[in-house]
Amino acid sequence: MTQENNILAPKVAKHEEVNEITKDGAFNRQKNRFATPFGDQPGDLPVEAGRYRLLWAKICPWAHRAVIVRELLGLQDVISLGTASPVRTENGWEFSLDEGGVDPVLGIRYLPEIYAETDPDYSGRATVPTVVDVTTRKVVNNDYFRLTNYLETAFKPFHREGALDLYPEVLRAEIDAFNDTLFHDVNNGVYKAGFARSQEAYEQAYDALFARLDQLEERLSTQRYLFGDKITDADVRLYVTLVRFDAAYYSVFRTNRNRIVDFPNLWNYAKDLYQTPGFGDTTDFDSIKRGYQLGNHAANPYQLLAKGPDLSIWNEPHDRNRF
Numbered sequence: 001m002t003q004e005n006n007i008l009a010p011k012v013a014k015h016e017e018v019n020e021i022t023k024d025g026a027f028n029r030q031k032n033r034f035a036t037p038f039g040d041q042p043g044d045l046p047v048e049a050g051r052y053r054l055l056w057a058k059i060c061p062w063a064h065r066a067v068i069v070r071e072l073l074g075l076q077d078v079i080s081l082g083t084a085s086p087v088r089t090e091n092g093w094e095f096s097l098d099e100g101g102v103d104p105v106l107g108i109r110y111l112p113e114i115y116a117e118t119d120p121d122y123s124g125r126a127t128v129p130t131v132v133d134v135t136t137r138k139v140v141n142n143d144y145f146r147l148t149n150y151l152e153t154a155f156k157p158f159h160r161e162g163a164l165d166l167y168p169e170v171l172r173a174e175i176d177a178f179n180d181t182l183f184h185d186v187n188n189g190v191y192k193a194g195f196a197r198s199q200e201a202y203e204q205a206y207d208a209l210f211a212r213l214d215q216l217e218e219r220l221s222t223q224r225y226l227f228g229d230k231i232t233d234a235d236v237r238l239y240v241t242l243v244r245f246d247a248a249y250y251s252v253f254r255t256n257r258n259r260i261v262d263f264p265n266l267w268n269y270a271k272d273l274y275q276t277p278g279f280g281d282t283t284d285f286d287s288i289k290r291g292y293q294l295g296n297h298a299a300n301p302y303q304l305l306a307k308g309p310d311l312s313i314w315n316e317p318h319d320r321n322r323f
Contacts, residue, residue, distance in 0.1 A: 025198025026205075027191055030124050034131075035143040038154040045133075045140050047154050049078045052140070053105055055114075055130040057093055058284040059086040059291025061187065061240035062144035063129040068236050069148045071278035074160025079151075084111060084128065086284075086291035092126050105134060115139055145183065148233055166233045175227065178234050185212035187241050194253025194297065202254070210257045213266065220265040224272070224323035235273060242270040243283055246309050248292035261313070271313075272320040285311050 022028050038045045054070065056063035070079060082103045084093035093111040095103040102109050112126040118139040131141040141147065152167035167175065185208045192205035216238070219226065226234045241249075246259045261267045274280040294303050 021195070021197050022201075024201060025196055026201035027195035027197075029188060029191070032127075032143045032145070033119070033122060033124055034139050034141050035146070036141060037146070038141070038150040040154075044154075047157070049158055050080075051133060051135055053080045053082055053132045053134050055082045055084065055093075055103070055111060055132065056128045057084040057086050057088070057291065058287035059295070060128050061244060062127075064240045064282065065236045066129045066144070066147050066151065067282050068240070068278050069151045069166060069233070071282055072166065072231075072236075073151060073155070073158075073163045075151060075155060075158060078155065078158045079131075080105060080134075082106065086287035087295045088291070093128055106132060106137065148236060152233060164231055166231065166236070168230075168232070171227055171232065175232055175234050178226065179237055181212070182234065182237055185209060186216075187237060190241060190245070190249040190253050190255050193255050194249065206255060206257070209255060213258070213263065217263045217265050220269050222323075224320050225269075229323065231273075231276070239270065239273045239279060242266060243274065243279075244288050244292075247285055247288050248297075251306070252292045252298045268318040268320055271316065271318040274314045275318070280314065 020028050020030055036043065036045050038047050040047070054063075054066060056067055058064070067081065070076060070081070082095065082105060083097055085096045088094075089110070091110045091112065095101065095109060095111075098104055106114060108114050110126075111128070111130065114130070114132055114137070115122050115126040117137060127142050127144070129142065129144055129147060130139055131147070132138065133140045141150075149167055152165075189205055189209040189212070193202055193209060196202035196205060216226075223229070225231055226238065242260050245255070246261060249255045250259055260270055274283065289305060292298060293300055293305055
């Protein structure tokens with residue numbers, strides 16, 4: 001790294017998640033700093049084509065679900081996409097995959113740079129997904145929990161013809177309640193187990209995770225998707241955890257009671273989604289493995305990348321057509 005680049009890049013702690021550990025050793029994820037909604041109400045972010053850039057890393061489940069929804073709804077030409085390296089550096093997410101090592105639209109090397117431009121006093125982690133208003137060069141939203149909902153509702157005028165209704169109005173209350181539970185026990189549950197700093201906190205998260213996976217296994221024994229015969233926002237949120245589970249969480253986060261392939265319904269459901277356009281074609285297993293195994297999620301001093309699991313099984317037939 002040159003001295004110039006080193007000066008431009010804000011320094012952040014290499015193991016940033018330690019700031020999110022409670023006194024009893026439990027992981028408590030930081031709140032989102034930029035949570036202004038998109039919409040047409042006073043104070044909302046205006047909904048315009050070409051105004052926003054979505055920054056993500058292929059390792060990240062929170063960012064991945066926004067990219068899946070962007071694909072499913074046909075918003076690729078409405079919201080541009082910037083991709084960071086899957087291995088987060090001590091200076092934060094790095095755009096080393098792009099020519100010259102900078103994002104081609106924003107001209108930044110590290111994600112914290114655009115956070116510093118937006119709010120020089122911001123002291124939290126610069127996270128993906130991040131939505132930047134390219135007209136102002138400001139971070140406007142990093143609310144991973146609600147971002148897909150904004151894409152599904154506020155950006156509806158830009159959905160392609162015949163796009164899925166991922167967030168049907170009649171089901172929104174049920175989907176919201178389900179997503180909240182899914183987040184605490186499964187999506188964030190794997191992190192609560194993996195980042196725990198006490199045996200008690202780890203086991204509590206582990207038990208809650210597998211209790212919920214057992215319930216989901218049962219739920220999917222009678223219907224193709226989480227809310228019947230149509231894909232919804234909830235399916236996107238569950239998928240991004242399932243697809244990372246055996247390749248990363250099972251070993252790196254010690255969530256090792258079962259693999260997803262050991263759950264007949266969850267496994268076939270995951271394959272069904274993987275083989276659906278928008279899901280598998282935005283899933284990069286190499287990035288997932290590198291991000292979790294070579295990044296700061298795992299103690300891996302010799303930087304060895306696991307050879308498995310066998311990824312060809314994701315394209316094997318599933319049984320979900322029986323519904």
